[in-house]
Amino acid sequence: VFAEMSSINPVIVLPQALQTRxxxxxxxxxxxxxxxxxxxxxxxGLVIGIASPAFTGFTQQVAQLIGGQPAQTMLNAGTLNSYGKGLHTLLAHPRIEHLAGQTQTGNQAQPQLFKADASLLINGDEVLQEEVFGPTTVFVEVADQAQLAAALHGLHGQLTATIIGEPADFTQFGELTPLLEQKVGRILLNGYPTGVEVCDAMVHGGPYPATSDARGTSVGTLAIERFLRPVCFQNYPDSLLPDALKNANPLRIQRLVDGQPSRDAL
Known part of the structure:
Protein backbone atom coordinates (compact mmCIF):
# COMPACT_ATOMS: atom_id res chain seq x y z
CA VAL A 1 0.00 0.00 0.00
CA PHE A 2 1.42 3.39 -1.02
CA ALA A 3 1.01 6.14 1.57
CA GLU A 4 2.77 9.44 2.19
CA MET A 5 4.22 9.64 5.67
CA SER A 6 6.84 12.20 6.70
CA SER A 7 9.36 14.33 4.81
CA ILE A 8 11.46 17.36 5.75
CA ASN A 9 12.58 18.08 2.15
CA PRO A 10 16.11 19.48 2.61
CA VAL A 11 17.33 22.53 0.70
CA ILE A 12 21.10 22.68 0.14
CA VAL A 13 22.41 26.22 -0.48
CA LEU A 14 25.85 26.17 -2.11
CA PRO A 15 28.57 28.85 -1.74
CA GLN A 16 28.64 30.45 -5.19
CA ALA A 17 24.88 30.84 -5.20
CA LEU A 18 25.08 32.77 -1.92
CA GLN A 19 27.82 34.99 -3.31
CA THR A 20 25.74 35.71 -6.40
CA ARG A 21 22.12 36.06 -5.24
CA GLY A 45 11.79 21.96 6.58
CA LEU A 46 15.59 21.84 6.55
CA VAL A 47 18.17 24.20 5.03
CA ILE A 48 21.83 23.13 4.89
CA GLY A 49 24.78 25.37 4.10
CA ILE A 50 28.57 25.45 4.54
CA ALA A 51 29.92 27.71 7.27
CA SER A 52 31.06 31.09 5.94
CA PRO A 53 30.37 34.79 6.47
CA ALA A 54 28.01 34.59 3.49
CA PHE A 55 25.98 31.79 5.05
CA THR A 56 25.88 33.65 8.37
CA GLY A 57 24.54 36.72 6.58
CA PHE A 58 22.05 34.60 4.67
CA THR A 59 20.79 33.07 7.92
CA GLN A 60 20.28 36.56 9.33
CA GLN A 61 18.38 37.62 6.21
CA VAL A 62 16.04 34.65 6.47
CA ALA A 63 15.54 35.28 10.19
CA GLN A 64 14.52 38.86 9.50
CA LEU A 65 12.10 37.79 6.77
CA ILE A 66 10.57 34.99 8.87
CA GLY A 67 10.14 37.42 11.77
CA GLY A 68 8.07 39.67 9.54
CA GLN A 69 5.72 36.97 8.25
CA PRO A 70 2.12 37.09 9.49
CA ALA A 71 0.43 34.27 11.37
CA GLN A 72 -1.84 32.07 9.25
CA THR A 73 -4.82 29.83 9.84
CA MET A 74 -4.15 26.10 9.60
CA LEU A 75 -6.46 23.38 8.31
CA ASN A 76 -8.02 22.61 11.67
CA ALA A 77 -7.45 22.74 15.42
CA GLY A 78 -5.76 19.32 15.46
CA THR A 79 -3.19 20.43 12.89
CA LEU A 80 -2.47 23.58 14.89
CA ASN A 81 -2.09 21.54 18.06
CA SER A 82 0.39 19.19 16.34
CA TYR A 83 2.32 22.22 15.07
CA GLY A 84 2.58 23.56 18.61
CA LYS A 85 3.88 20.22 19.87
CA GLY A 86 6.48 20.11 17.10
CA LEU A 87 7.69 23.60 17.99
CA HIS A 88 7.90 22.65 21.65
CA THR A 89 10.16 19.71 20.76
CA LEU A 90 12.51 21.98 18.84
CA LEU A 91 12.48 24.70 21.52
CA ALA A 92 13.25 22.20 24.27
CA HIS A 93 16.25 20.61 22.54
CA PRO A 94 19.60 21.75 23.97
CA ARG A 95 21.36 21.75 20.59
CA ILE A 96 18.69 23.64 18.68
CA GLU A 97 18.52 27.45 18.77
CA HIS A 98 15.42 29.52 18.06
CA LEU A 99 16.33 32.30 15.60
CA ALA A 100 13.07 34.01 14.68
CA GLY A 101 9.31 33.91 15.11
CA GLN A 102 6.68 35.13 17.52
CA THR A 103 5.64 32.95 20.45
CA GLN A 104 3.13 30.37 19.30
CA THR A 105 -0.19 31.32 20.91
CA GLY A 106 -3.78 31.76 19.82
CA ASN A 107 -5.62 30.16 16.92
CA GLN A 108 -3.10 30.78 14.14
CA ALA A 109 0.34 29.39 13.30
CA GLN A 110 3.32 31.69 13.76
CA PRO A 111 6.19 31.17 11.26
CA GLN A 112 9.43 30.09 12.96
CA LEU A 113 13.12 29.65 12.21
CA PHE A 114 15.54 27.41 14.11
CA LYS A 115 19.21 26.46 13.83
CA ALA A 116 20.41 22.97 14.78
CA ASP A 117 23.87 21.61 15.48
CA ALA A 118 25.18 19.66 12.47
CA SER A 119 25.95 16.64 14.64
CA LEU A 120 22.22 16.04 15.08
CA LEU A 121 21.87 15.47 11.35
CA ILE A 122 25.12 13.58 10.89
CA ASN A 123 24.20 11.17 13.68
CA GLY A 124 20.62 10.71 12.47
CA ASP A 125 19.00 12.21 15.57
CA GLU A 126 15.24 11.79 15.33
CA VAL A 127 14.60 15.45 16.16
CA LEU A 128 15.73 16.39 12.63
CA GLN A 129 14.05 13.43 10.95
CA GLU A 130 10.51 14.24 12.08
CA GLU A 131 8.60 16.76 9.99
CA VAL A 132 7.10 19.77 11.81
CA PHE A 133 4.00 20.29 9.68
CA GLY A 134 3.64 24.05 9.39
CA PRO A 135 5.49 27.28 8.50
CA THR A 136 8.83 26.36 10.09
CA THR A 137 12.29 25.49 8.87
CA VAL A 138 15.57 24.51 10.54
CA PHE A 139 19.00 25.71 9.42
CA VAL A 140 22.03 23.43 9.72
CA GLU A 141 25.54 24.82 9.20
CA VAL A 142 28.17 22.25 8.23
CA ALA A 143 31.91 22.84 8.39
CA ASP A 144 32.91 21.86 4.86
CA GLN A 145 32.09 19.78 1.80
CA ALA A 146 32.91 16.49 3.51
CA GLN A 147 30.62 17.28 6.44
CA LEU A 148 27.87 18.26 4.00
CA ALA A 149 28.02 14.77 2.48
CA ALA A 150 28.03 13.22 5.96
CA ALA A 151 24.96 15.24 6.92
CA LEU A 152 23.07 14.11 3.84
CA HIS A 153 24.03 10.50 4.53
CA GLY A 154 22.35 10.96 7.92
CA LEU A 155 18.99 11.78 6.36
CA HIS A 156 16.18 9.29 6.15
CA GLY A 157 14.12 8.97 2.96
CA GLN A 158 12.52 12.18 1.65
CA LEU A 159 10.00 13.24 -0.96
CA THR A 160 12.32 15.96 -2.30
CA ALA A 161 15.74 17.54 -2.02
CA THR A 162 16.70 20.90 -3.51
CA ILE A 163 20.13 22.13 -4.58
CA ILE A 164 20.55 25.90 -4.93
CA GLY A 165 23.74 26.65 -6.83
CA GLU A 166 25.63 28.17 -9.73
CA PRO A 167 27.39 26.18 -12.49
CA ALA A 168 30.67 26.27 -10.56
CA ASP A 169 28.87 24.82 -7.53
CA PHE A 170 27.46 21.94 -9.55
CA THR A 171 30.97 21.10 -10.76
CA GLN A 172 32.54 21.29 -7.31
CA PHE A 173 29.73 19.42 -5.56
CA GLY A 174 29.12 16.81 -8.22
CA GLU A 175 28.72 14.05 -5.61
CA LEU A 176 25.43 15.51 -4.35
CA THR A 177 23.19 14.20 -7.11
CA PRO A 178 24.19 10.50 -6.90
CA LEU A 179 23.98 10.75 -3.11
CA LEU A 180 20.52 12.31 -3.17
CA GLU A 181 19.28 9.78 -5.73
CA GLN A 182 19.44 7.24 -2.91
CA LYS A 183 17.54 9.47 -0.49
CA VAL A 184 14.68 11.20 -2.32
CA GLY A 185 12.06 10.85 -5.03
CA ARG A 186 12.52 14.28 -6.66
CA ILE A 187 15.71 16.37 -6.88
CA LEU A 188 15.38 20.05 -7.83
CA LEU A 189 18.03 22.47 -9.05
CA ASN A 190 17.33 26.14 -8.36
CA GLY A 191 13.63 25.65 -7.67
CA TYR A 192 11.50 25.13 -4.61
CA PRO A 193 9.71 21.88 -3.81
CA THR A 194 6.31 23.35 -2.98
CA GLY A 195 5.59 23.54 -6.72
CA VAL A 196 4.35 20.12 -7.90
CA GLU A 197 3.29 19.73 -11.54
CA VAL A 198 0.84 16.99 -12.50
CA CYS A 199 2.62 15.42 -15.47
CA ASP A 200 4.11 12.17 -16.73
CA ALA A 201 7.55 12.94 -15.30
CA MET A 202 6.48 13.90 -11.77
CA VAL A 203 7.52 11.68 -8.88
CA HIS A 204 5.77 12.52 -5.64
CA GLY A 205 7.08 9.70 -3.52
CA GLY A 206 10.35 8.62 -2.00
CA PRO A 207 12.21 6.13 0.17
CA TYR A 208 10.77 5.20 3.55
CA PRO A 209 9.72 7.00 5.73
CA ALA A 210 8.72 9.66 3.19
CA THR A 211 6.34 7.05 1.77
CA SER A 212 5.56 3.46 2.55
CA ASP A 213 6.61 2.26 -0.92
CA ALA A 214 9.29 4.12 -2.89
CA ARG A 215 8.16 2.53 -6.16
CA GLY A 216 5.00 4.65 -6.28
CA THR A 217 3.95 8.27 -6.64
CA SER A 218 0.82 10.14 -5.60
CA VAL A 219 1.04 12.87 -8.29
CA GLY A 220 1.42 12.33 -12.04
CA THR A 221 0.28 9.64 -14.43
CA LEU A 222 2.21 6.87 -12.64
CA ALA A 223 -0.02 7.47 -9.62
CA ILE A 224 -2.64 5.27 -11.33
CA GLU A 225 -0.50 2.25 -10.43
CA ARG A 226 -1.56 2.71 -6.80
CA PHE A 227 -5.10 1.77 -7.77
CA LEU A 228 -4.53 -0.96 -10.37
CA ARG A 229 -3.87 -4.69 -10.12
CA PRO A 230 -2.66 -6.38 -13.31
CA VAL A 231 -4.76 -9.21 -14.79
CA CYS A 232 -3.72 -11.42 -17.70
CA PHE A 233 -6.36 -12.78 -20.14
CA GLN A 234 -4.89 -15.89 -21.77
CA ASN A 235 -6.51 -17.85 -24.64
CA TYR A 236 -9.56 -15.54 -24.62
CA PRO A 237 -11.51 -15.09 -27.84
CA ASP A 238 -11.65 -11.48 -29.00
CA SER A 239 -15.38 -11.28 -28.28
CA LEU A 240 -14.87 -11.95 -24.58
CA LEU A 241 -12.00 -9.52 -24.04
CA PRO A 242 -12.54 -6.10 -22.42
CA ASP A 243 -12.80 -3.30 -25.00
CA ALA A 244 -9.32 -2.06 -24.04
CA LEU A 245 -7.87 -5.39 -25.25
CA LYS A 246 -10.01 -6.12 -28.34
CA ASN A 247 -8.11 -6.41 -31.62
CA ALA A 248 -10.07 -3.53 -33.19
CA ASN A 249 -9.14 -1.19 -30.32
CA PRO A 250 -12.61 0.40 -30.19
CA LEU A 251 -11.51 2.83 -27.46
CA ARG A 252 -8.67 4.15 -29.66
CA ILE A 253 -6.27 4.05 -26.71
CA GLN A 254 -2.51 3.69 -26.93
CA ARG A 255 -1.48 0.12 -26.15
CA LEU A 256 1.75 -1.85 -26.06
CA VAL A 257 1.78 -4.43 -28.85
CA ASP A 258 4.85 -6.66 -28.77
CA GLY A 259 6.52 -3.94 -26.70
CA GLN A 260 5.72 -1.10 -29.13
CA PRO A 261 3.19 1.70 -28.41
CA SER A 262 0.33 1.72 -30.93
CA ARG A 263 -3.25 2.96 -31.41
CA ASP A 264 -3.81 0.75 -34.44
CA ALA A 265 -6.18 -2.17 -34.73
CA LEU A 266 -4.55 -5.60 -34.86
Whole structure:
Protein backbone atom coordinates (compact mmCIF):
# COMPACT_ATOMS: atom_id res chain seq x y z
CA VAL A 1 0.00 0.00 0.00
CA PHE A 2 1.42 3.39 -1.02
CA ALA A 3 1.01 6.14 1.57
CA GLU A 4 2.77 9.44 2.19
CA MET A 5 4.22 9.64 5.67
CA SER A 6 6.84 12.20 6.70
CA SER A 7 9.36 14.33 4.81
CA ILE A 8 11.46 17.36 5.75
CA ASN A 9 12.58 18.08 2.15
CA PRO A 10 16.11 19.48 2.61
CA VAL A 11 17.33 22.53 0.70
CA ILE A 12 21.10 22.68 0.14
CA VAL A 13 22.41 26.22 -0.48
CA LEU A 14 25.85 26.17 -2.11
CA PRO A 15 28.57 28.85 -1.74
CA GLN A 16 28.64 30.45 -5.19
CA ALA A 17 24.88 30.84 -5.20
CA LEU A 18 25.08 32.77 -1.92
CA GLN A 19 27.82 34.99 -3.31
CA THR A 20 25.74 35.71 -6.40
CA ARG A 21 22.12 36.06 -5.24
CA UNK A 22 21.65 35.60 -1.49
CA UNK A 23 18.84 38.18 -1.31
CA UNK A 24 16.76 36.41 -3.94
CA UNK A 25 17.34 32.99 -2.43
CA UNK A 26 16.30 34.25 1.00
CA UNK A 27 13.04 35.74 -0.31
CA UNK A 28 12.14 32.71 -2.42
CA UNK A 29 13.00 30.26 0.35
CA UNK A 30 10.85 32.05 2.92
CA UNK A 31 7.97 32.26 0.45
CA UNK A 32 8.16 28.49 0.00
CA UNK A 33 8.36 27.82 3.76
CA UNK A 34 5.23 29.85 4.58
CA UNK A 35 3.22 29.02 1.45
CA UNK A 36 -0.15 27.64 2.46
CA UNK A 37 0.87 28.04 6.11
CA UNK A 38 3.58 25.44 5.56
CA UNK A 39 0.99 22.72 4.99
CA UNK A 40 2.49 21.34 1.78
CA UNK A 41 3.96 17.87 2.19
CA UNK A 42 6.95 19.19 0.20
CA UNK A 43 7.48 22.18 2.49
CA UNK A 44 11.25 22.83 2.91
CA GLY A 45 11.79 21.96 6.58
CA LEU A 46 15.59 21.84 6.55
CA VAL A 47 18.17 24.20 5.03
CA ILE A 48 21.83 23.13 4.89
CA GLY A 49 24.78 25.37 4.10
CA ILE A 50 28.57 25.45 4.54
CA ALA A 51 29.92 27.71 7.27
CA SER A 52 31.06 31.09 5.94
CA PRO A 53 30.37 34.79 6.47
CA ALA A 54 28.01 34.59 3.49
CA PHE A 55 25.98 31.79 5.05
CA THR A 56 25.88 33.65 8.37
CA GLY A 57 24.54 36.72 6.58
CA PHE A 58 22.05 34.60 4.67
CA THR A 59 20.79 33.07 7.92
CA GLN A 60 20.28 36.56 9.33
CA GLN A 61 18.38 37.62 6.21
CA VAL A 62 16.04 34.65 6.47
CA ALA A 63 15.54 35.28 10.19
CA GLN A 64 14.52 38.86 9.50
CA LEU A 65 12.10 37.79 6.77
CA ILE A 66 10.57 34.99 8.87
CA GLY A 67 10.14 37.42 11.77
CA GLY A 68 8.07 39.67 9.54
CA GLN A 69 5.72 36.97 8.25
CA PRO A 70 2.12 37.09 9.49
CA ALA A 71 0.43 34.27 11.37
CA GLN A 72 -1.84 32.07 9.25
CA THR A 73 -4.82 29.83 9.84
CA MET A 74 -4.15 26.10 9.60
CA LEU A 75 -6.46 23.38 8.31
CA ASN A 76 -8.02 22.61 11.67
CA ALA A 77 -7.45 22.74 15.42
CA GLY A 78 -5.76 19.32 15.46
CA THR A 79 -3.19 20.43 12.89
CA LEU A 80 -2.47 23.58 14.89
CA ASN A 81 -2.09 21.54 18.06
CA SER A 82 0.39 19.19 16.34
CA TYR A 83 2.32 22.22 15.07
CA GLY A 84 2.58 23.56 18.61
CA LYS A 85 3.88 20.22 19.87
CA GLY A 86 6.48 20.11 17.10
CA LEU A 87 7.69 23.60 17.99
CA HIS A 88 7.90 22.65 21.65
CA THR A 89 10.16 19.71 20.76
CA LEU A 90 12.51 21.98 18.84
CA LEU A 91 12.48 24.70 21.52
CA ALA A 92 13.25 22.20 24.27
CA HIS A 93 16.25 20.61 22.54
CA PRO A 94 19.60 21.75 23.97
CA ARG A 95 21.36 21.75 20.59
CA ILE A 96 18.69 23.64 18.68
CA GLU A 97 18.52 27.45 18.77
CA HIS A 98 15.42 29.52 18.06
CA LEU A 99 16.33 32.30 15.60
CA ALA A 100 13.07 34.01 14.68
CA GLY A 101 9.31 33.91 15.11
CA GLN A 102 6.68 35.13 17.52
CA THR A 103 5.64 32.95 20.45
CA GLN A 104 3.13 30.37 19.30
CA THR A 105 -0.19 31.32 20.91
CA GLY A 106 -3.78 31.76 19.82
CA ASN A 107 -5.62 30.16 16.92
CA GLN A 108 -3.10 30.78 14.14
CA ALA A 109 0.34 29.39 13.30
CA GLN A 110 3.32 31.69 13.76
CA PRO A 111 6.19 31.17 11.26
CA GLN A 112 9.43 30.09 12.96
CA LEU A 113 13.12 29.65 12.21
CA PHE A 114 15.54 27.41 14.11
CA LYS A 115 19.21 26.46 13.83
CA ALA A 116 20.41 22.97 14.78
CA ASP A 117 23.87 21.61 15.48
CA ALA A 118 25.18 19.66 12.47
CA SER A 119 25.95 16.64 14.64
CA LEU A 120 22.22 16.04 15.08
CA LEU A 121 21.87 15.47 11.35
CA ILE A 122 25.12 13.58 10.89
CA ASN A 123 24.20 11.17 13.68
CA GLY A 124 20.62 10.71 12.47
CA ASP A 125 19.00 12.21 15.57
CA GLU A 126 15.24 11.79 15.33
CA VAL A 127 14.60 15.45 16.16
CA LEU A 128 15.73 16.39 12.63
CA GLN A 129 14.05 13.43 10.95
CA GLU A 130 10.51 14.24 12.08
CA GLU A 131 8.60 16.76 9.99
CA VAL A 132 7.10 19.77 11.81
CA PHE A 133 4.00 20.29 9.68
CA GLY A 134 3.64 24.05 9.39
CA PRO A 135 5.49 27.28 8.50
CA THR A 136 8.83 26.36 10.09
CA THR A 137 12.29 25.49 8.87
CA VAL A 138 15.57 24.51 10.54
CA PHE A 139 19.00 25.71 9.42
CA VAL A 140 22.03 23.43 9.72
CA GLU A 141 25.54 24.82 9.20
CA VAL A 142 28.17 22.25 8.23
CA ALA A 143 31.91 22.84 8.39
CA ASP A 144 32.91 21.86 4.86
CA GLN A 145 32.09 19.78 1.80
CA ALA A 146 32.91 16.49 3.51
CA GLN A 147 30.62 17.28 6.44
CA LEU A 148 27.87 18.26 4.00
CA ALA A 149 28.02 14.77 2.48
CA ALA A 150 28.03 13.22 5.96
CA ALA A 151 24.96 15.24 6.92
CA LEU A 152 23.07 14.11 3.84
CA HIS A 153 24.03 10.50 4.53
CA GLY A 154 22.35 10.96 7.92
CA LEU A 155 18.99 11.78 6.36
CA HIS A 156 16.18 9.29 6.15
CA GLY A 157 14.12 8.97 2.96
CA GLN A 158 12.52 12.18 1.65
CA LEU A 159 10.00 13.24 -0.96
CA THR A 160 12.32 15.96 -2.30
CA ALA A 161 15.74 17.54 -2.02
CA THR A 162 16.70 20.90 -3.51
CA ILE A 163 20.13 22.13 -4.58
CA ILE A 164 20.55 25.90 -4.93
CA GLY A 165 23.74 26.65 -6.83
CA GLU A 166 25.63 28.17 -9.73
CA PRO A 167 27.39 26.18 -12.49
CA ALA A 168 30.67 26.27 -10.56
CA ASP A 169 28.87 24.82 -7.53
CA PHE A 170 27.46 21.94 -9.55
CA THR A 171 30.97 21.10 -10.76
CA GLN A 172 32.54 21.29 -7.31
CA PHE A 173 29.73 19.42 -5.56
CA GLY A 174 29.12 16.81 -8.22
CA GLU A 175 28.72 14.05 -5.61
CA LEU A 176 25.43 15.51 -4.35
CA THR A 177 23.19 14.20 -7.11
CA PRO A 178 24.19 10.50 -6.90
CA LEU A 179 23.98 10.75 -3.11
CA LEU A 180 20.52 12.31 -3.17
CA GLU A 181 19.28 9.78 -5.73
CA GLN A 182 19.44 7.24 -2.91
CA LYS A 183 17.54 9.47 -0.49
CA VAL A 184 14.68 11.20 -2.32
CA GLY A 185 12.06 10.85 -5.03
CA ARG A 186 12.52 14.28 -6.66
CA ILE A 187 15.71 16.37 -6.88
CA LEU A 188 15.38 20.05 -7.83
CA LEU A 189 18.03 22.47 -9.05
CA ASN A 190 17.33 26.14 -8.36
CA GLY A 191 13.63 25.65 -7.67
CA TYR A 192 11.50 25.13 -4.61
CA PRO A 193 9.71 21.88 -3.81
CA THR A 194 6.31 23.35 -2.98
CA GLY A 195 5.59 23.54 -6.72
CA VAL A 196 4.35 20.12 -7.90
CA GLU A 197 3.29 19.73 -11.54
CA VAL A 198 0.84 16.99 -12.50
CA CYS A 199 2.62 15.42 -15.47
CA ASP A 200 4.11 12.17 -16.73
CA ALA A 201 7.55 12.94 -15.30
CA MET A 202 6.48 13.90 -11.77
CA VAL A 203 7.52 11.68 -8.88
CA HIS A 204 5.77 12.52 -5.64
CA GLY A 205 7.08 9.70 -3.52
CA GLY A 206 10.35 8.62 -2.00
CA PRO A 207 12.21 6.13 0.17
CA TYR A 208 10.77 5.20 3.55
CA PRO A 209 9.72 7.00 5.73
CA ALA A 210 8.72 9.66 3.19
CA THR A 211 6.34 7.05 1.77
CA SER A 212 5.56 3.46 2.55
CA ASP A 213 6.61 2.26 -0.92
CA ALA A 214 9.29 4.12 -2.89
CA ARG A 215 8.16 2.53 -6.16
CA GLY A 216 5.00 4.65 -6.28
CA THR A 217 3.95 8.27 -6.64
CA SER A 218 0.82 10.14 -5.60
CA VAL A 219 1.04 12.87 -8.29
CA GLY A 220 1.42 12.33 -12.04
CA THR A 221 0.28 9.64 -14.43
CA LEU A 222 2.21 6.87 -12.64
CA ALA A 223 -0.02 7.47 -9.62
CA ILE A 224 -2.64 5.27 -11.33
CA GLU A 225 -0.50 2.25 -10.43
CA ARG A 226 -1.56 2.71 -6.80
CA PHE A 227 -5.10 1.77 -7.77
CA LEU A 228 -4.53 -0.96 -10.37
CA ARG A 229 -3.87 -4.69 -10.12
CA PRO A 230 -2.66 -6.38 -13.31
CA VAL A 231 -4.76 -9.21 -14.79
CA CYS A 232 -3.72 -11.42 -17.70
CA PHE A 233 -6.36 -12.78 -20.14
CA GLN A 234 -4.89 -15.89 -21.77
CA ASN A 235 -6.51 -17.85 -24.64
CA TYR A 236 -9.56 -15.54 -24.62
CA PRO A 237 -11.51 -15.09 -27.84
CA ASP A 238 -11.65 -11.48 -29.00
CA SER A 239 -15.38 -11.28 -28.28
CA LEU A 240 -14.87 -11.95 -24.58
CA LEU A 241 -12.00 -9.52 -24.04
CA PRO A 242 -12.54 -6.10 -22.42
CA ASP A 243 -12.80 -3.30 -25.00
CA ALA A 244 -9.32 -2.06 -24.04
CA LEU A 245 -7.87 -5.39 -25.25
CA LYS A 246 -10.01 -6.12 -28.34
CA ASN A 247 -8.11 -6.41 -31.62
CA ALA A 248 -10.07 -3.53 -33.19
CA ASN A 249 -9.14 -1.19 -30.32
CA PRO A 250 -12.61 0.40 -30.19
CA LEU A 251 -11.51 2.83 -27.46
CA ARG A 252 -8.67 4.15 -29.66
CA ILE A 253 -6.27 4.05 -26.71
CA GLN A 254 -2.51 3.69 -26.93
CA ARG A 255 -1.48 0.12 -26.15
CA LEU A 256 1.75 -1.85 -26.06
CA VAL A 257 1.78 -4.43 -28.85
CA ASP A 258 4.85 -6.66 -28.77
CA GLY A 259 6.52 -3.94 -26.70
CA GLN A 260 5.72 -1.10 -29.13
CA PRO A 261 3.19 1.70 -28.41
CA SER A 262 0.33 1.72 -30.93
CA ARG A 263 -3.25 2.96 -31.41
CA ASP A 264 -3.81 0.75 -34.44
CA ALA A 265 -6.18 -2.17 -34.73
CA LEU A 266 -4.55 -5.60 -34.86
Missing amino acids: ADTIARDLVASVVQGCGQFCTNP
